Amino acid sequence: MTIQKRLQQVQQQIAEACRRAGRSPEEITIVAVTKTVGMDKTKEVLAAGVKHLGENRSEGLLPKHKEIGTDAIWHFIGSLQTRKVKEVVDKLDYLHSLDRLSLAQEIHKRAEHTVRCFVQVKTSAEESKQGLPPEEAAAFVKELAAYPKIEVIGLMTMAPYTENEDTIRACFRTLRRVQEDVQALQLPHAPCLELSMGMSNDFVIAVEEGATYVRLGTVLVGTEQEGEA
Template identity: 35%
Template sequence: MEFVRKNIETLRLRVKEAAEKSGRREEDIKIVAVTKTVMPETIQVAVDCGLKILGENRVQEAQRKIELVKGDVSWHMIGHLQKNKVKYAVRLFSMIQSVDSYELAVEIDKRAGKLGKVMDVLVQVNIGKEETKFGAEYEETPELIKKISELENIRVKGLMAIAPFKEDPEDVRPFFRKMRELFLELKNLRLKNVEMEILSMGMTHDFHVAIEEGANMIRIGSGIFGPRI
């Protein structure tokens, strides 16, 4: 598992470099280790190296891993969440990063209320308008967040986006910049139950550009655990 440790060392150096370029510190950028298809013992190595946020794409996969991975960690749901899985997700995760509709938010609100819990969420934006990706439409996001803000058992903590894949990460810079603009616009609205603190964007291929454009949370899978099998 030495490769995981080395990958994390390299990642931290690159995060530090990108953060400094944008006038911030390495500590200002939170790393979500994406654990899809990764075995619990491998995840444990990353946790032992100091990573504290783990991101899962599927509820069932998370259920098994949460029991086995030890340490002071929080689990985030980063994949598309179906309404019939919400009752499990609100128990398992400390944050759901993939809220993309009012209907899903209502279901989360209902299930969280039954647990006496306020669920932290990010609203996912389909910044590239890609048919193969989930997320709210960019132009409709402010209105969606205004509606969600009326729900009592949800707290919107920010935005999440997956930029279109481009061979040259510089080509996605405009998408990240638009997300930053939307983030600041929503922050200035000062809505009830909305705390625009997190801008989650950037993955292994393009995270350095995302950080330079304002991301304060990045989601890294293969850059930590190697290519998925």
């Protein structure tokens, strides 16, 4: 199946979820997670009309950014090591994984422009998941006022990989509650209008629960082994 066909299917699913939730599909930004595919397939994603690309390692981001440049809008979606900030910060349009002050300090030190960030919140009990506890997120966002090069445009979370829909919804609803707490603070540096949540296995639920950015890998780009590129 071509990426164009996959995109049409994803857009249809998003449209149906939006109808159920009383939303507009225009509220949803699709981020194509290209971290597992090479340059040819990444360019196929762009040709299909998806301009938002997500990478989770500097080793994946930098060569693609060098060749594609501003033809794409670049999202860093994985945990960013402090020592890697200087390599990628001025290549990024969005960072989805701000979760500690040491990272904020390094971004502020190294960035030449304001970086649009999602604060990562851990809404599940899974040990493998990263992020701030929900009860600490609003206070953390307040502290980020000390770093003017950081704009908190929203929050990000990952639900556990499970078929239990109630568990997934609970994670996404927790993130919405944290968003409401942050918005109530009316912080100039943290409008917090966006929610980055939902991946290939749960993006439909995420849209129903208020996601504005969904991060889609295999359901959209497939894998390098499928011979689509």
